[in-house]
Amino acid sequence: MDTVIVSAGVVTPIGLSLEETAASARARVARLREIDWYDRRFEPFIVGTVPDDGLPPLDDALAQEPLQFREARMLRLAHAALEQALAVLPVEVGPVPLLLGLPEHHTTQPIDGQRFLTRLAQQSKAALDLKRSAAASRGRAAGVMALKQAVARLEREECKFIVVGGVDSLVDLYVLGTLDLQKRIRGETISDGFSPSEGAAFLVLASSKTAETHSLKVLARMSGTALGRETGHFYAEEPYLGDGLADAFTSLLDAAKPSAPIGCVYASFNGERYWAREFGTARIRNTKYFADDVQMEHPAECFGDLGAAFGPALAALAAHGVANGYRRAPCLTYASSDHGDRAAILLEAIA
Helix, strand or coil: CCCEEEEEEECCCEEEEHHHHHHHHHCCCCCCEEEEEEEECCCCCEEECCCCCCCCCHHHHHCCCCHHHHHHHHHHHHHHHHHHHHHHCCHHHCCCCEEEECCCCCCCCCHHHHHHHHHHHHHCCCEEEEHCCCCEHHHHHHHHHHHHHHCCCHHHHHHHHHEEEEEEECHHHHHHHHHHHCCCEECCCCCCCCCCCCEEEEEEEEEHHHHHCCCCCCCCEEEEEEEEEEEEECCCCCCCHHHHHHHHHHHHHHHHHCCCCEEEEECCCCCCHHHHHEEEEEEEEHHHHHEEEEEEEECCHHHHHHHHHHHHHHHHHHHHHCCCCCCCCEEEEECCCCCCEEEEEEEEECC
């Protein structure tokens, strides 16, 4: 069964929709700015933020609950992107399950996944099948990991449509302070660091037959998914060997058997050298699958590190590029989390 992406919604510092974000990323428009919070050297943090007036207000009832600032922000981000993604679905489709990626770096209190899903349904008024929905606090790779589970559900015909997404805001004082103490945030004295950011991204998946039945435009076909685990991850004591992403690539590409050499890669690079080394290892071990002039896309240079929204945002951008002919297929998209999770997908153009 062919699994296809029929729609996507994205909200980032460089765009309030997938189309805006894609256009800004192609133009290399960067929107990172100083804020009023200061690091340990008394320098202002430089981050990516979504314009507040571009987001829906917090639901009145939720505004009365004791929400953390970060969770309230994430609900508004997710609402905006989810509404875009679901707009193409006919009303008769009914409630759809959602697989959601959440932050791996927590603030003073971790976000409860199931409660967040319930609150998101309340905030967005979206028709979500909460009993068959799930959330995982696995960071950048979480949404791409969920794509594998989503494909399996569609193949088992458990549902006609399924939504996969991620939402995060690293612009949280506790999170920023923690990352700053770890010397990970880019600044005047830290070059091997990243710019924290925020955003949300959602994709709606279906079988090609279902998409055709409902006369839905298809962005791209997902020809394979794979997971990996890096034991020598960013916070591990074990030595880094590069096996996690390399094994994910090998598993994905050996099974998917790309129709041509990979022409484009969307990578979750965020500015830290660790991630470039990781990709280099994975690429060398799978050289036979890549075109000599493969194009590398790493839009974090424009919108910063989106945390748990990163993987789904990359998948949405890749699908948009393939659908509109400005990115070569097959297109490999992957995301790597700080604590070892690795996930990759392969997108093909629709004939």
